Amino acid sequence: MRVRLDHKPFVVNGSALHVKLVICLVASLIVLAIENHLEGSGQRLPFSALVEPVRQLVNGPARLFRKFSDYSTQQTDLVMENQRLREEALMLRGQQLRFEALEQENTRLRGLLDSTFKVGDQVLIAEPLSISLVPYENLIVVNKGERHGVRVGQAVIDGLGVVGQVLRVTRQTADIVMITDPSHATPVQINRTGLRTIAMGTGQTDRLDLPYLPGNADIEPGDLLVTSGLDGVFPAGYPVARIAPRKEGQPILQGGAIPIARLDHNRELLVVRTDSTPLQKAPEPLTSPPAPSTHEP
Amino acid sequence: MSHEPLASHRIALALTLGLAMITRILPLGEGFAPFNPDWVALVLLYWILPVPERIGILWAWGVGLMVDALTGRLLGQHALAYGVMAYLALLMRARLTLLPLFMQSLWVLGLLLVESLLVLWTQRQELPAAMQLQYWYPALTGALIWPLVLFILHGLTGVRHRP
Numbered sequence: 465m466r467v468r469l470d471h472k473p474f475v476v477n478g479s480a481l482h483v484k485l486v487i488c489l490v491a492s493l494i495v496l497a498i499e500n501h502l503e504g505s506g507q508r509l510p511f512s513a514l515v516e517p518v519r520q521l522v523n524g525p526a527r528l529f530r531k532f533s534d535y536s537t538q539q540t541d542l543v544m545e546n547q548r549l550r551e552e553a554l555m556l557r558g559q560q561l562r563f564e565a566l567e568q569e570n571t572r573l574r575g576l577l578d579s580t581f582k583v584g585d586q587v588l589i590a591e592p593l594s595i596s597l598v599p600y601e602n603l604i605v606v607n608k609g610e611r612h613g614v615r616v617g618q619a620v621i622d623g624l625g626v627v628g629q630v631l632r633v634t635r636q637t638a639d640i641v642m643i644t645d646p647s648h649a650t651p652v653q654i655n656r657t658g659l660r661t662i663a664m665g666t667g668q669t670d671r672l673d674l675p676y677l678p679g680n681a682d683i684e685p686g687d688l689l690v691t692s693g694l695d696g697v698f699p700a701g702y703p704v705a706r707i708a709p710r711k712e713g714q715p716i717l718q719g720g721a722i723p724i725a726r727l728d729h730n731r732e733l734l735v736v737r738t739d740s741t742p743l744q745k746a747p748e749p750l751t752s753p754p755a756p757s758t759h760e761p
Numbered sequence: 762m763s764h765e766p767l768a769s770h771r772i773a774l775a776l777t778l779g780l781a782m783i784t785r786i787l788p789l790g791e792g793f794a795p796f797n798p799d800w801v802a803l804v805l806l807y808w809i810l811p812v813p814e815r816i817g818i819l820w821a822w823g824v825g826l827m828v829d830a831l832t833g834r835l836l837g838q839h840a841l842a843y844g845v846m847a848y849l850a851l852l853m854r855a856r857l858t859l860l861p862l863f864m865q866s867l868w869v870l871g872l873l874l875v876e877s878l879l880v881l882w883t884q885r886q887e888l889p890a891a892m893q894l895q896y897w898y899p900a901l902t903g904a905l906i907w908p909l910v911l912f913i914l915h916g917l918t919g920v921r922h923r924p
Binding site: 500 | 787821852
């Protein structure tokens with residue numbers, strides 16, 4: 465009698481365990497399938513709101529610490545940095561003058577060629593949250609989300625070059641996949657020759673691979689790779705990487721390319737909102753060409 | 762076995778899980794980040810082994826969903842992994858709790874490896890690209906740290922593992 469009483473709950477418990485496992489497996493697969501399906505349209509199941517507090521909780525103290533270390537920097541450091549920044553701003557303003565002239569000229573010439581040209585990308589400044597997701601995966605979480613106009617597929621750059629693109633958005637945050645992620649490919653163009661190819665991520669933040677270039681392609685160490693704009697995600701012409709220096713006794717392609725953007729320590733990122741209507745800048749040509757009417761839509 | 766009242770039990774469970782989730786995504790810097798063990802899995806194992814009535818496969822599944830959202834995975838990856846891990850832990854529970862600490866850590870290593878493998882399998886990107894040795898470090902550190910987890914959580918919650 466006692467044996468049976470002891471034995472029975474064990475069996476019931478055991479079979480309940482199997483049933484629960486099956487429930488868990490089926491439910492997981494269903495959720496995974498739904499997520500996989502939604503991923504294409506850039507949505508997620510509305511679940512991340514639940515863990516948003518945890519993310520903020522982790523981010524908060526780290527931010528506070530950073531603020532404090534900002535606050536306690538020496539006066540002399542600040543003066544020096546100020547000086548440096550002022551010089552840099554001046555330099556950039558000088559370049560900007562030239563750039564604007566070139567841009568206008570470019571727009572005018574393209575107008576003559578009857579091709580459209582998007583100028584003036586609109587950007588949004590985003591700050592990475594101090595969260596480490598998975599170290600071997602090149603994902604960043606930033607503090608701007610759907611509420612601020614971030615959408616899936618938008619390009620993300622920093623002051624130097626391309627960082628990646630928006631992978632997922634929630635209301636307050638967005639996950640950004642970096643160009644060095646193994647699953648990410650960036651269509652690029654070698655600036656010097658115009659040769660187009662694809663730069664694949666390797667999982668290391670300091671290296672991109674160029675697997676589709678032939679061995680005799682015309683490339684040299686230090687060549688600049690810029691986005692070609694063929695994928696419709698990255699606007700054309702942003703710097704991506706430089707060809708790595710040649711190693712002794714190795715073909716040059718072996719070394720891959722080194723990303724220009726500071727992928728591992730960024731404080732500010734720019735989300736490029738190309739999906740919004742670009743600024744139309746079509747200045748009237750000063751000397752009007754003979755037949756401009758054909759160019760008007 | 763000293764049993765705490767139910768309410769405080771539940772609070773302790775929620776607190777430790779919350780703490781584990783925070784530690785999971787704590788920015789540890791370049792050197793330590795690859796070794797950060799899966800704290801949530803460790804805490805789940807801790808709660809599965811002494812009190813199976815409180816926390817079982819379905820609990821683990823729900824916690825897994827939260828971890829998925831937390832770490833930007835597809836929903837269901839960690840849910841599946843934690844569910845299976847909990848199932849295996851529950852199957853071996855009777856033996857596991859009686860083992861010496863070193864052997865127990867080895868079993869925990871096995872469970873964590875199974876969990877990592879399931880997350881890897883449900884990953885979209887190509888398998889070879891993600892297969893770096895680094896991927897398995899957290900399971901290893903998790904097993905190494907298991908005695909410490911037992912010690913700390915035991916101090917925090919007062920739930921004993923051994924009769």
